[in-house]
Amino acid sequence: MKNSIKVQRAIHNLTQQDLAEKIGVSRQTINALEAGKYVPSTVLSLKLAKLFSKTVNEIFELEDGD
Protein backbone atom coordinates (compact mmCIF):
# COMPACT_ATOMS: atom_id res chain seq x y z
CA MET A 1 0.00 0.00 0.00
CA LYS A 2 1.28 3.44 -0.94
CA ASN A 3 0.59 6.57 1.04
CA SER A 4 1.21 10.28 0.71
CA ILE A 5 1.72 11.01 4.40
CA LYS A 6 5.13 12.51 3.80
CA VAL A 7 3.76 14.91 1.19
CA GLN A 8 0.78 15.86 3.36
CA ARG A 9 3.09 16.38 6.30
CA ALA A 10 5.26 18.71 4.23
CA ILE A 11 2.18 20.65 3.05
CA HIS A 12 1.05 21.13 6.65
CA ASN A 13 4.62 21.92 7.69
CA LEU A 14 4.82 19.28 10.42
CA THR A 15 7.80 17.24 11.58
CA GLN A 16 7.41 13.51 12.19
CA GLN A 17 7.40 14.26 15.91
CA ASP A 18 4.65 16.90 15.56
CA LEU A 19 2.46 14.55 13.54
CA ALA A 20 3.10 11.68 15.96
CA GLU A 21 2.00 13.80 18.92
CA LYS A 22 -1.10 15.05 17.12
CA ILE A 23 -2.45 11.58 16.39
CA GLY A 24 -1.10 9.86 19.48
CA VAL A 25 1.51 7.44 18.15
CA SER A 26 5.29 7.32 18.43
CA ARG A 27 7.64 9.12 16.08
CA GLN A 28 9.02 5.76 14.93
CA THR A 29 5.55 4.65 13.83
CA ILE A 30 5.20 7.71 11.56
CA ASN A 31 8.64 6.91 10.20
CA ALA A 32 7.65 3.30 9.44
CA LEU A 33 4.39 4.49 7.84
CA GLU A 34 6.19 6.86 5.51
CA ALA A 35 8.70 4.19 4.59
CA GLY A 36 5.82 1.86 3.72
CA LYS A 37 6.91 -0.67 6.32
CA TYR A 38 3.72 -0.52 8.31
CA VAL A 39 0.06 -0.55 7.29
CA PRO A 40 -1.99 1.47 9.80
CA SER A 41 -5.30 0.40 11.29
CA THR A 42 -8.55 1.93 10.06
CA VAL A 43 -8.74 4.14 13.14
CA LEU A 44 -5.26 5.55 12.58
CA SER A 45 -5.93 6.08 8.85
CA LEU A 46 -9.12 7.99 9.67
CA LYS A 47 -7.28 10.11 12.24
CA LEU A 48 -4.61 11.00 9.65
CA ALA A 49 -7.26 11.82 7.04
CA LYS A 50 -9.14 14.01 9.51
CA LEU A 51 -5.99 15.88 10.48
CA PHE A 52 -5.05 16.55 6.84
CA SER A 53 -8.71 17.35 5.91
CA LYS A 54 -8.64 14.72 3.18
CA THR A 55 -10.47 11.47 2.61
CA VAL A 56 -8.66 8.23 3.39
CA ASN A 57 -8.62 7.39 -0.34
CA GLU A 58 -6.66 10.54 -1.10
CA ILE A 59 -3.90 9.58 1.32
CA PHE A 60 -3.76 5.81 0.87
CA GLU A 61 -3.64 3.92 -2.38
CA LEU A 62 -3.65 0.21 -3.17
CA GLU A 63 -0.66 -1.25 -4.98
CA ASP A 64 -0.37 -4.29 -7.23
CA GLY A 65 -0.18 -7.35 -5.04
CA ASP A 66 -2.27 -5.94 -2.19
Place this chain on the structure above:
Amino acid sequence: MKTTYLFPNRLKMLSGVLFVISFVVLTALFVFDAYDQFKIKTTVFALFDDAVIGDPVYFGFTKNNISDELLMAIVLCSGIVFAFAKEKPEDEMVATIRLHSLAWATIANYGILLFCYIFIYGLTFLTVLMVAMFSQLLIFIVLFRYKMYRFYNSQQYEE
Protein backbone atom coordinates in the same frame (compact mmCIF):
# COMPACT_ATOMS: atom_id res chain seq x y z
CA MET B 1 -7.02 1.28 20.06
CA LYS B 2 -6.74 0.62 23.78
CA THR B 3 -5.14 -2.56 25.01
CA THR B 4 -6.43 -3.63 28.38
CA TYR B 5 -4.43 -6.76 29.09
CA LEU B 6 -1.01 -5.10 29.51
CA PHE B 7 0.67 -4.25 32.80
CA PRO B 8 1.46 -0.60 33.58
CA ASN B 9 4.71 0.82 32.23
CA ARG B 10 6.04 1.71 35.70
CA LEU B 11 6.32 -2.00 36.54
CA LYS B 12 8.54 -2.67 33.51
CA MET B 13 11.86 -1.56 34.99
CA LEU B 14 11.32 -3.27 38.36
CA SER B 15 10.12 -6.56 36.86
CA GLY B 16 12.92 -6.49 34.28
CA VAL B 17 15.62 -6.21 36.94
CA LEU B 18 13.92 -8.84 39.09
CA PHE B 19 13.58 -11.19 36.10
CA VAL B 20 17.24 -10.93 35.06
CA ILE B 21 18.54 -11.41 38.60
CA SER B 22 16.24 -14.31 39.48
CA PHE B 23 16.85 -15.96 36.12
CA VAL B 24 20.64 -15.77 36.53
CA VAL B 25 20.37 -17.18 40.08
CA LEU B 26 18.06 -19.97 38.88
CA THR B 27 20.44 -20.90 36.07
CA ALA B 28 23.50 -20.74 38.31
CA LEU B 29 21.90 -22.90 41.01
CA PHE B 30 20.87 -25.41 38.38
CA VAL B 31 24.22 -25.52 36.56
CA PHE B 32 26.23 -25.87 39.78
CA ASP B 33 23.61 -28.18 41.27
CA ALA B 34 23.52 -26.02 44.39
CA TYR B 35 19.84 -26.14 45.41
CA ASP B 36 20.75 -28.26 48.41
CA GLN B 37 22.93 -25.47 49.80
CA PHE B 38 19.94 -23.14 50.09
CA LYS B 39 17.50 -25.46 51.75
CA ILE B 40 14.22 -24.02 53.00
CA LYS B 41 12.67 -27.28 54.10
CA THR B 42 9.06 -26.88 55.04
CA THR B 43 5.70 -28.58 55.01
CA VAL B 44 3.74 -27.83 51.85
CA PHE B 45 0.28 -28.64 50.60
CA ALA B 46 0.40 -31.04 47.67
CA LEU B 47 -2.35 -31.97 45.25
CA PHE B 48 -0.25 -34.95 44.43
CA ASP B 49 3.17 -36.23 45.48
CA ASP B 50 4.27 -39.64 44.27
CA ALA B 51 7.03 -39.78 46.88
CA VAL B 52 10.12 -41.63 45.68
CA ILE B 53 10.51 -42.95 49.20
CA GLY B 54 7.38 -43.63 51.23
CA ASP B 55 3.69 -43.48 50.40
CA PRO B 56 2.23 -41.22 47.73
CA VAL B 57 0.20 -38.23 48.96
CA TYR B 58 -3.10 -37.01 47.49
CA PHE B 59 -4.50 -33.65 48.64
CA GLY B 60 -2.31 -33.71 51.70
CA PHE B 61 0.80 -32.30 53.25
CA THR B 62 4.34 -33.26 52.40
CA LYS B 63 7.84 -32.06 53.18
CA ASN B 64 9.83 -30.31 50.47
CA ASN B 65 12.74 -27.94 49.88
CA ILE B 66 10.89 -24.90 48.53
CA SER B 67 13.89 -22.79 47.43
CA ASP B 68 13.45 -23.82 43.79
CA GLU B 69 9.66 -23.29 43.94
CA LEU B 70 10.14 -19.76 45.30
CA LEU B 71 12.75 -18.91 42.68
CA MET B 72 10.66 -20.29 39.81
CA ALA B 73 7.64 -18.33 41.06
CA ILE B 74 9.71 -15.11 41.01
CA VAL B 75 11.13 -15.88 37.53
CA LEU B 76 7.70 -16.61 36.03
CA CYS B 77 5.81 -13.72 37.67
CA SER B 78 8.44 -11.08 36.95
CA GLY B 79 8.94 -12.52 33.45
CA ILE B 80 5.25 -12.31 32.59
CA VAL B 81 4.96 -8.76 33.93
CA PHE B 82 8.15 -7.66 32.12
CA ALA B 83 7.12 -9.32 28.86
CA PHE B 84 3.64 -7.81 28.89
CA ALA B 85 4.29 -4.37 30.36
CA LYS B 86 3.25 -1.33 28.34
CA GLU B 87 5.97 0.43 26.39
CA LYS B 88 6.51 4.13 26.99
CA PRO B 89 5.07 5.07 23.59
CA GLU B 90 2.45 2.30 23.44
CA ASP B 91 0.70 2.47 20.06
CA GLU B 92 -0.68 0.07 17.47
CA MET B 93 2.68 -0.57 15.83
CA VAL B 94 4.14 -1.72 19.16
CA ALA B 95 1.13 -4.03 19.49
CA THR B 96 1.91 -5.44 16.03
CA ILE B 97 5.57 -5.97 16.90
CA ARG B 98 4.51 -7.68 20.14
CA LEU B 99 2.16 -10.02 18.26
CA HIS B 100 4.85 -10.91 15.69
CA SER B 101 7.39 -11.61 18.42
CA LEU B 102 4.90 -13.77 20.30
CA ALA B 103 4.05 -15.78 17.19
CA TRP B 104 7.70 -16.33 16.29
CA ALA B 105 8.61 -17.18 19.89
CA THR B 106 5.86 -19.83 19.96
CA ILE B 107 6.99 -21.34 16.65
CA ALA B 108 10.68 -21.30 17.63
CA ASN B 109 9.95 -22.70 21.10
CA TYR B 110 7.95 -25.66 19.81
CA GLY B 111 10.52 -26.24 17.05
CA ILE B 112 13.25 -26.50 19.67
CA LEU B 113 11.06 -28.67 21.93
CA LEU B 114 10.28 -31.07 19.08
CA PHE B 115 13.96 -31.26 18.20
CA CYS B 116 14.87 -32.04 21.82
CA TYR B 117 12.01 -34.53 22.13
CA ILE B 118 13.28 -36.50 19.14
CA PHE B 119 17.02 -36.29 19.80
CA ILE B 120 17.47 -36.16 23.58
CA TYR B 121 16.93 -39.23 25.74
CA GLY B 122 17.51 -40.36 29.29
CA LEU B 123 17.73 -38.18 32.37
CA THR B 124 18.91 -35.18 30.32
CA PHE B 125 15.37 -35.02 28.98
CA LEU B 126 14.27 -33.93 32.46
CA THR B 127 16.48 -30.86 31.97
CA VAL B 128 14.67 -30.19 28.69
CA LEU B 129 11.31 -30.35 30.49
CA MET B 130 12.63 -27.99 33.17
CA VAL B 131 13.82 -25.48 30.55
CA ALA B 132 10.50 -25.83 28.71
CA MET B 133 8.85 -24.27 31.80
CA PHE B 134 10.08 -20.82 30.80
CA SER B 135 11.70 -21.15 27.36
CA GLN B 136 8.81 -19.61 25.42
CA LEU B 137 8.70 -16.63 27.77
CA LEU B 138 12.46 -16.21 27.51
CA ILE B 139 12.53 -16.42 23.69
CA PHE B 140 9.65 -13.95 23.50
CA ILE B 141 11.34 -11.46 25.82
CA VAL B 142 14.65 -11.61 23.91
CA LEU B 143 12.94 -11.33 20.52
CA PHE B 144 10.58 -8.52 21.56
CA ARG B 145 13.33 -6.51 23.26
CA TYR B 146 15.53 -6.87 20.16
CA LYS B 147 12.72 -5.77 17.84
CA MET B 148 11.86 -2.83 20.12
CA TYR B 149 15.52 -1.85 20.19
CA ARG B 150 15.49 -1.81 16.39
CA PHE B 151 12.20 0.11 16.46
CA TYR B 152 13.46 2.83 18.82
CA ASN B 153 16.63 3.22 16.77
CA SER B 154 14.90 3.15 13.39
CA GLN B 155 16.32 5.73 11.06
CA GLN B 156 14.87 9.18 11.24
CA TYR B 157 14.79 10.89 7.90
CA GLU B 158 13.36 14.29 8.32
CA GLU B 159 13.31 16.97 5.69
